[in-house]
Amino acid sequence: MTQKPLHIGMTLAPTWLSGEGWRRPDSGIEGLLGHDYYIDIARRAEAAKLDFVFRPDVLAVNKAMMGQGGGMGGLDPTLLLAAIAHATDRIGLLTTVSTTFYPPYILARMIMSLHWLSKGRAGWNIVTALDGQRNFSLDDMPTPEDRYARAAEVTEIVLKLWASYPRDAILQDRDSGRMVDPELVQPINYEGDFHRVEGPLGTPNMGGGDYRIPLIQAGASxxxxDFAARVADATFASTPNMEVAIELRRDLRRRAKAHGRGEEAVRLMPGMSLYLADTEAEARDLYRATHARADDTRKFANILEMTGLDLSDWPKERHIRANDLPPPPAKVRSRTHAGLLRRAIERHEPTVGDLLRMPEVMGSAHWQVIGTVAQAVDEVRRWRDAGALDGFILFPGGSVDCMHLCLDALCPALSDAGLLRRDYHGTTFASHLERP
Known part of the structure; x- marks a missing residue:
């Protein structure tokens, strides 16, 4: 049976400038607070026929990381994507908006406005946020259960607001003098545990079908x-190895079916961290150079926060056994990331030195490929054939050249291998998800 091409997105967070990458003479870091830098990336991604470009978001400043180039939140995702909308024609524009901190009416209007400005290419990456509470009049972050309960309510309100002003209500009939049919525009009168919203939304809906706004969810706790299985078109999660991805994809399909949806309703799209070069040796040199100043002290602090295990005085050659792990801490910043780290220690029982180099500690626990374009194609094919994914999001690392290799060389090679579409079959984000 012929397999469908994969759904592939491209990050607009400049991961290729992390570590020492921003210090390279050709990094272009001076352009990060303008739109031309990102428009160039989006145009390359559109030329490669990717489903979407994706802008994550943070709502707090990490001062501990700022001195070496990290901790910079940058531009507002939705405003940046509105600028990119004017410079592109087909590629989806996935913005990130937190359900914990944004009022649902503002959120609904903001994303629907981007949808109109992009002619149907907006998507919403639904996140609950991991920090930033003191910027929004809260002393502590709500519990994960509370955040997801709020996310479910906000998502329900947003969907009702989008439906409250249907496109059919727009008449624009000069002869009769009727601009809108007011009978079709109705309040939602929503009263929930967290919000009360009257409605209707002041921005009309573009319509359903190919003009609906895709919902993407980030997280794998x-x-x-369960939230993704109920509402999302796709979920974006860190999956450091194929076995984790296979388990997550199977579980999402099972949960979607239990919620009365088709098992293929929610697609798994892991993050793919890439360090590409002309040879594998050059790619490994790029990885090492990027992490040359990686701070072991900060890594030990992260391991302690996620597992409760203090390794700061352990010899680098000592193995960490599964029974060395204490009970999981009661409160962690990301339960998903903490779970992945514990699983890695339990399965591999690495030395301290090996653990400090693992992606679960080095970065965000993404699936990682260090090598050539051909090796990356082979790895994507292996994961696809094993049923580990429905697509992925590109996270190039190390240099601007690596980012260009991802979009200008890897993506065409994936098309040649039947793993990525050769051309778009529609003009909207939803159409890309439905027809690869």
Whole structure:
């Protein structure tokens, strides 16, 4: 049976400038607070026929990381994507908006406005946020259960607001003098545990079908999985190895079916961290150079926060056994990331030195490929054939050249291998998800 091409997105967070990457003479870091830098990336991604470009978001400043180039949140995702909309024609524009901090009416209007400005290419990456509470009049972050309960309510309100002003209500009939049919525009009168919203939304809906706004969810905790299975078109999660991805994809399909949806309703799209070069040796040199100043002290602090295990005085050659792990801490910043780290230690029982180099500690626990374009194609094919994914999001690392290799060389090679579409079959984000 012929397999469908994969759904592939491209990050607009400049991961290729992390570590030492921003210090390279050709990094272009001076352009990060303008739109031309990102428009160039989006145009390359559109030329490659990717489903979407994706802008994550943070709502707090990490001062501990700012001195070496990290901790910079940058531009507002939705405003940046509105600028990119004017410079592109087909590629989806996936913005990130937190359900914990944004009022649902503002959120609904903002994303629907981007949808109109892009002619149907907006998508919503639904996140609950991991921090930033003191910027929004809160002393502590709500519990994960509370955040997802709020996310479910906000998502329901947003969908009702989008439906409250249907496109059919727009008449624009000069002869009769009727601009809108007011009978079709109705309040939602929503009263929930967290919000009361009258409605209707002041921005009309573009319509359903190919003009609906795709919903993407980020996270793979138990509550996150269930939320994705109920509402999302796709979920974006860190999956450092193929076995984790296979398990997550199977679980999402099972949960979607239990919620009365088709098992293929929610697609798994892991993050793919890439360090590409002309040879594998050059790619490994790029990875090492990027992490040359990686701070072991900060890594040890992260391991302690996620597992409760203090390794700061352990010899680098000592193995960490599964029974060395204490009970999981009661409160962690990301339960998903903490779970992945514990699983890696339990399965591999690495030395301290090896653990400090693992992606679960080095970065965000993404699936990682360090090598050539051909090796990356082979790895994507292997994961696809194993049933580990429905697509992925590109996270190039190390240099601007690596980012260009991803979009200008890897993506055409994936098309040649039947793993990525050769051309678009529609003009909207939803159409890309439905017809690869």
């Amino acid at each position: 138990e509550t996150g999985r």
